[in-house]
Amino acid sequence: MRLEYRSERRGYSVSLERDLFGTWLLVRCWYSLNSRRGGLLRLPFEDEASALAEMNRIDARRLRRGYRRVQGKAKA
DSSP states (O other): OOEEESSSEEEEEEEEOOTTTTTEEEEEEEEEESSSEEEEEEEESSSSSHHHHHHHHHHHHHTTTTTTEOOOOBBO
């Protein structure tokens, strides 16, 4: 699953993946649309439910902060 957001000057994506050991990883990536600055953070979770809860929390926060979802980027 992947969600992508954009504001006027920044972009943000969050995706849910599984590694080789069965751990769920929430991968957060942020970047500037005007420069090469950005970052990446991988958060491990033991179960899918807690990772999805964190993803929903991030979704609500991005929308509150003025980001809008980029259409067609949500994958299950």
